[in-house]
Amino acid sequence: MSEATALVRLQEIDLTLLRLSKAADQLPQRGKVVAARAASKKVMSELTKIMGQRKDVEIELADLEDCKKLLEGHVAECQEQAKDVVDYRDTLDLEEQLSLLAKKLEKVDFDTERLLERLETVERAERNAEALKARLAKEEQALTESWRQAAADITEQAGKLKAERADIVSGISPELLDRYEKARKRFGGVAVETLVGNKPSACRVTLQPSSFADIRRSASEVTTCPYCKRILVVSQEA
Incomplete structure (x- = not known):
C-alpha cells in the first residue's frame, strides 16, 4: 500500500474512531442509567426518612406502653389500699386518685391509638418505598446491562480499527x-x-x-x- 493510500485510510479510521467515541458517550442507555440512579438515590433518601419516622413512632409507643404499665400499677396500689380504708376522707382521696389515674390512662390509650394509626401510615409508605426501590434497582440493572452490551460492541469495533491503524502507521514515514x-x-x-x-x-x-x-x-x-x-x-x- 502506498503512503498516499495509507494516509487516506488512516484518516478514515481516525474519523470512524472519533464517531465511535461520540456514539459511546451519547448512548441513550447511559442517560437512562443516570436517570435511574438519580431516582434510586431519591427513593433511598425518602426511605431513610420514612424509616426514621417509623422508629420515632415505635419509640413513642414503647414509652406510652411503659407509662400505661406504671399507671396501671398505681391503680392496683390504690385499689389495694381501698380495701383497708375506713375513713371517709381517705376514701375520697383514693377515689380522686383513681379518677385522675383513669383520665391519664384514657389519654395514654388515645395517644396510643393515634400513634398506631400513624404507624400504619408510615409502614405503608415504607412498604411502597421498598417496592419502588426494588423496581428501580431491577430497571437500573437491565439498563446497565444494555448499556454495557452496546458499549462493548463499540469497543470491539474500535479495537479492530486501532489494530488496523497501528499496521497502517507502520508503513508511513x-x-x-x-x-x-x-x-x-x-x-x-x-x-x-x-x-x-x-x-x-x-x-x-x-x-x-x-x-x-x-x-x-x-x-x-x-x-x-x-x-x-x-x-x-x-x-x-x-
Whole structure:
C-alpha cells in the first residue's frame, strides 16, 4: 500500500474512531442509567426518612406502653389500699386518685391509638418505598446491562480499527505521520483530502490551471492544498 493510500485510510479510521467515541458517550442507555440512579438515590433518601419516622413512632409507643404499665400499677396500689380504708376522707382521696389515674390512662390509650394509626401510615409508605426501590434497582440493572452490551460492541469495533491503524502507521514515514497529526489537530480531524478532477475533496475550491498543472508535473502522490493547506493526496495507487 502506498503512503498516499495509507494516509487516506488512516484518516478514515481516525474519523470512524472519533464517531465511535461520540456514539459511546451519547448512548441513550447511559442517560437512562443516570436517570435511574438519580431516582434510586431519591427513593433511598425518602426511605431513610420514612424509616426514621417509623422508629420515632415505635419509640413513642414503647414509652406510652411503659407509662400505661406504671399507671396501671398505681391503680392496683390504690385499689389495694381501698380495701383497708375506713375513713371517709381517705376514701375520697383514693377515689380522686383513681379518677385522675383513669383520665391519664384514657389519654395514654388515645395517644396510643393515634400513634398506631400513624404507624400504619408510615409502614405503608415504607412498604411502597421498598417496592419502588426494588423496581428501580431491577430497571437500573437491565439498563446497565444494555448499556454495557452496546458499549462493548463499540469497543470491539474500535479495537479492530486501532489494530488496523497501528499496521497502517507502520508503513508511513515519521515525517509524513507528524505532518498528518499536526494537520489533524489543526483541521478538526479532516487533515487529508483527495483530488477529485481539479477540486480537493475537503475545501472544494477549484484549482487554478497553473496550480493543477504544477501538481501534475510534480508527479508526487502527496502534496499540500494551495488553498486550505491540508494534505492533498493526488494518487491512491496501492
